[in-house]
Amino acid sequence: MTDFWLAAALCLLLTMALGLVRVMRGPSGGDRILGVQLLGTAGIAVLLLLGAAFDMPALADVALIFALLAAVSVAALTRRRLTREDS
Amino acid sequence: MTAPLLLAFDLILIATLLALASAALLARDARHAVMLFILFGLWLALVWARLGAPDVALAEAAIGAGLGGALMLAAARRAARAAARDETPDTSGETP
Amino acid sequence: MEMTLQLWSMLCVGAGLFFFAVGTLGLLRLPDLFSRLHALTKADNLGLGLVILGLLPWAGDGFQVLKLTLIWLLVLLGGATGAHLIAKRALRADGEEMLE
Structure with a gap:
């Protein structure tokens, strides 16, 4: 089963690398932030698959942090800049 | 079968890590650079997980990418605001 | 039993991929941005759900499943x-670029 988990993680890693293309040359900032979201979700899946392949259940904790980090960073990146009147 | 899979996995992981690092260094806008830095931290956490160090991956994701990224984003935003203020001085009156 | 579980995992993880x-x-x-948003957010969350569904039979104990x-x-x-x-920020940008 280890080979299957590794092959699945490899496919997901390829998907993430392709998604990075959009992050690098996305025309608007929103596209780049979408790339962050894709990388967060796919990264969680890769971590869980690696945890199954290497028999390391502790990687689920790292996946949990990834989920939190993706949500928080999307929220931080989409925050509006304060204009001088509001600040 | 496991060894070539691991080799391919490592090669893709490292190639993308280097690409992300150079993109973050060469980004022209500060906020793009910070965003790429956050992604770099996520990717580095994946590398640590692959190397079998979940605790280091945890620290890298939480501190390196999360806390550092948020602080740098705030700093970049503040710097951009200061630059915009310097460019267009307001007409309400010069400071004496 | 083992075969059935393996088949289940392969099906679920394959669908997730x-x-x-x-x-x-x-x-x-x-x-454009909104169609990308529409495609990405739903497909990704469903994919992760399917991968996790495939991993569940191999989780060590009940706590790991939870x-x-x-x-x-x-x-x-x-x-x-x-x-x-993202959608709200893109709609109400007031001509101001996200990340700018």
């Missing part, structure tokens, strides 16, 4: 919130 691939394809090929399920729920919540934030 398919949804991830479709989401990324949408992110790369669709014309943790995996909670990760998926957190991703669902975070993904939906993030998609709304």
Whole structure:
């Protein structure tokens, strides 16, 4: 089963690398932030698959942090800049 | 079968890590650079997980990418605001 | 029994990989931000759910099963919130670029 988990993680890693293309040359900032979201979700899946392949259940904790980090960073990146009147 | 899979996995992981690092260094806008830095931290956490160090991956994701990224984003935003203020001085009156 | 579980995992993880691939394809090929948002956020969360469903039979104990399920729920919540934030920010940008 280890080979299957590794092959699945490899496919997901390829998907993430392709998604990075959009992050690098996305025309608007929103596209780049979408790339962050894709990388967060796919990264969680890769971590869980690696945890199954290497028999390391502790990687689920790292996946949990990834989920939190993706949500928080999307929220931080989409925050509006304060204009001088509001600040 | 496991060894070539691991080799391919490592090669893709490292190639993308280097690409992300150079993109973050060469980004022209500060906020793009910070965003790429956050992604770099996520990717580095994946590398640590692959190397079998979940605790280091945890620290890298939480501190390196999360806390550092948020602080740098705030700093970049503040710097951009200061630059915009310097460019267009307001007409309400010069400071004496 | 073992064979059945393996088949189940392969089916679920394979379907999850398919949804991830479709989401990324949408992110790369669709014309504008809102269609990309539409393609990515749903396909990705479903893909992660299917991968986790395939991993569940191999989780060590009940606590691990609970943790995996909670990760998926957190991703669902975070993904939906993030998609709304991005869409709202893009709609009400007032000509101001995101990230600028």
